[in-house]
Amino acid sequence: MESIKFKIPKSLRKIIFADLKRSHEYAYERVGFILTRLCESNNDKLILAYDYCAVADEDYIDDENVGARINSNAIRKAMQVAHTQKCGVFHVHLHMHLGKPTESFSDEEGIQPMMASVSRVNLHEDFGYLILSNDSAICKIYSEKKEEFFEPDIYTEIGYPMNLVFAKQVKNKKFSERQKRQTFLGENSNNVFEKINIGIIGYGGGGSHIGQQLAHIGFKNIYVFDDDSFEESNINRLVGAKYSDVKNKTKKTKIAQRSINDILPTANVIKIQKRWQEEPEELHKCDVVVGCVDSFIERQQLEAETRRYLIPLIDIGMDIYKVMDSFSISGQIILSLPGSFCMKCCGFITEDKLAAEAKKYGDIGGNPQVVWSNGVLASNAVGIMVDLILGWSVLEDRRVYLSYDGTRSLLKEHSRLIATPNDCEHFLLSEIGPPRLMEI
Template identity: 50%
Template sequence: MNSLYSRQSFLGPDSEAMIADCRLGIIGLGGGGSHIVQQAAHLGIKHYVIYDPQDIEDTNLNRLVGATLADVGAPKTSVAERVIFGLHPSADIVTRTMRWQDDPEPYLRACDIIIGCVDGTQERLELEALARRYIIPLIDIGMDVHVIQPESPRMAGQIILSMPGGPCLKCFGAIPEDNVVQNAYGEAGGRPQVVWANGILASTAIGMLVDLITNWSQTLSSLPYLQYDGNAHTVLPHVRLSHMPPNSVCPHFPLGKVGPPIFRNIVQ
């Protein structure tokens, strides 16, 4: 085992190779995604597909891990690349400085796991549909802050593992069945995001990923939907899980409906 990873050897004798061999897709490189990049690189992942269309603004610097004042105006992808290459000079990174929807193929389907750090319901729906089509596990993270007067702001977030064959975001109730697109953010200031909450969500997502790859914890039934309470500083199984039937089958993504989309001419 490489001495770089001797402190995580408890993950298993083959863990270093398995982690290095994993191709990770990261969608969104802002508050959550930048933490994901940093931890994935430290962990030893060497194959990446990263998407983000945005440049860094000064308002990002309160949470975009790895970015400095000098990076304002640069693409968020450039910071991600710097962090990864700093630990793995020969890393294999597919960098797409664009919306992932504009050019998903063939890059995303090559991923073994995708972590979605995206804003809004619609984008999460679209990303999950792609992941299910190619039977790729999707770990979705997100947070929000709401104000319900006269109470103090409530910070909440989620970490969801959408495993092909298992419950999807709609099954979990994380996305409404009627596809009604909700606002990306709550009402507590302009697009509320903070570094510590992003870090907790990202760290938990990376923990899920490591367990998926190495099975080090031997808890195969570990809960795939966790809720973060930023006021109480807790991460707990989501309350909706207790209302889900065991071994429920997802009706939204039938197992036979996999593979690339097929276009048929419906005009005779």
């Protein structure tokens, strides 16, 4: 099914908001232009916002009849940027109220023809406009074919919590018996459960708990990535597996589908029986991804890919190691949110760790794992994910790097988090979307 999504990091939204709120000598309001990249695969479209161009003070026209009128110079500059950066451009202005904005008559009369004509400068990208309110937004994309503007299926602001605006709301759907026990998740939860895609990378000790819980909560679209078949060594921790799966060498994605559909028959489980790297287009469709992978190199690759497509990634992992004569269990939960710190920024992935891992290459994968620690980490990752998407806790701009001491059963904020800056230098917004060839 064709789907169109527009994504913008909250960090960029904040910059835009601050710029547009500045007063102007004679214009009543300000406008600006958001730069976007279009990623297409099959019938799916992702429009990713990565930068912002303010309109220069002198490019406003003194006109008392409208809030803001800009001259042809400002429009020419926007077209120039679309041409040189090979990007899409979205006009943006503010409506200072709460809730989803609606266009005024002058918005439609003024902005729509302007953006339709700007769109001709680059036929490979999408153009349109955004109106931001204090807590929501409306996004309209221009369809060249139909010569009209339409809303993306989902408009997403990436931050904690995420802000999701759906073109079509699930109508008058009452809370099901399942949801009556979790009404605190809010009215929007029905839309979210129906329309959001959750990815699980690795359906083992951690991933299987995630799948099971997503089904209990009511998430309808779950993408499961795993190229492995079930074997006896997995039976100590993969929840939902049966002993017969050993003999049958059942694919782990099949176990995922079976467990999830046993709980939620209407769930749409998309099985990717490959490594995600072989089917990255499927990963790009996910709105949030939970990474349950074994190695640092896997984490690094997954983080790089999710950042490129503005996908929040929740990483979980654990280790059991020998200390003197006893054993110790430790683990972590990290939220890698585009526009915020990454796993390198917080010191979890380091060059030393990557080098040490590369040295003993082939050794990994047989690490000891236990069901109870996997369960603690996975359960908390699900809790964080639900809050990230639905914002039930009202925690704003939360940063997540939790360390798990499985020996003492403690889960607490990692001591390094406080000193971790939010500005990530490893993944730049300007590099989002598929890698591009540089022109010389």
